[in-house]
Amino acid sequence: AQTVTQSQPEMSVQEAETVTLSCTYDTSESDYYLFWYKQPPSRQMILVIRQEAYKQQNATENRFSVNFQKAAKSFSLKISDSQLGDAAMYFCAYRRLYGQNFVFGPGTRLSVLP
Amino acid sequence: SAVISQKPSRDICQRGTSLTIQCQVDSQVTMMFWYRQQPGQSLTLIATANQGSEATYESGFVIDKFPISRPNLTFSTLTVSNMSPEDSSIYLCSVDGTFPTDTQYFGPGTRLTVL
Numbered sequence: 584a585q586t587v588t589q590s591q592p593e594m595s596v597q598e599a600e601t602v603t604l605s606c607t608y609d610t611s612e613s614d615y616y617l618f619w620y621k622q623p624p625s626r627q628m629i630l631v632i633r634q635e636a637y638k639q640q641n642a643t644e645n646r647f648s649v650n651f652q653k654a655a656k657s658f659s660l661k662i663s664d665s666q667l668g669d670a671a672m673y674f675c676a677y678r679r680l681y682g683q684n685f686v687f688g689p690g691t692r693l694s695v696l697p
Numbered sequence: 698s699a700v701i702s703q704k705p706s707r708d709i710c711q712r713g714t715s716l717t718i719q720c721q722v723d724s725q726v727t728m729m730f731w732y733r734q735q736p737g738q739s740l741t742l743i744a745t746a747n748q749g750s751e752a753t754y755e756s757g758f759v760i761d762k763f764p765i766s767r768p769n770l771t772f773s774t775l776t777v778s779n780m781s782p783e784d785s786s787i788y789l790c791s792v793d794g795t796f797p798t799d800t801q802y803f804g805p806g807t808r809l810t811v812l
Contacts (some may be wrong), residue, residue: 608717616799618800620803623804626787626789626806626808627803627805628770628791628803628804629788630698630800630802633799649801674739674740677801678801683728683730683738684730684742684745684755685742687739689738690738690739
């Protein structure tokens with residue numbers, strides 16, 4: 584079974600600085616999808632970024648980018664120019680290529696300090 | 698992306714009672730998913746609901762405790778039956794996006810507190 588690990592329960596960053604959240608996963612599959620979701624105090628799960636494992640190029644979305652290391656099964660999220668609104672729980676998630684359900688990591692709580 | 702609404706947004710219930718949570722999507726979708734998020738925890742899939750067939754439950758979740766209905770392609774309900782304080786959680790529904798279909802979009806969640 585696939586597992587997702589986020590080794591940092593909590594992180595903090597100064598406003599306008601850069602922070603990297605770690606995620607590792609375990610799978611025997613060669614093709615799959617990886618995601619980062621953000622959950623602010625409002626509870627709404629918001630998609631931050633998505634990566635297809637068969638693409639070597641790292642995904643980027645504005646201030647958010649990933650460092651996808653397939654061999655190492657690592658999928659870290661970098662947030663540049665951090666803003667107060669970035670404060671939230673961040674969940675890394677894995678999905679099989681033809682699978683239905685996600686496997687979520689335990690989450691990292693990010694605080695942004697003014 | 699899909700726009701998903703849930704009712705109620707929160708509720709406080711007494712032990713032994715049941716609560717039905719509604720999930721409405723603004724477009725037709727094949728599968729809908731129900732998750733539980735216990736306090737301070739990650740998301741755990743309860744079941745997958747296809748229209749016109751029985752829901753598929755994950756290990757540790759049973760139909761008697763979490764009956765699900767899926768009467769059409771835009772709506773589903775999850776009932777939390779015979780509640781105990783351990784059922785206090787956030788319950789979220791989600792659907793696959795239309796493109797790409799591998800991405801799930803989530804409703805705002807229902808915060809349930811059982812006294």
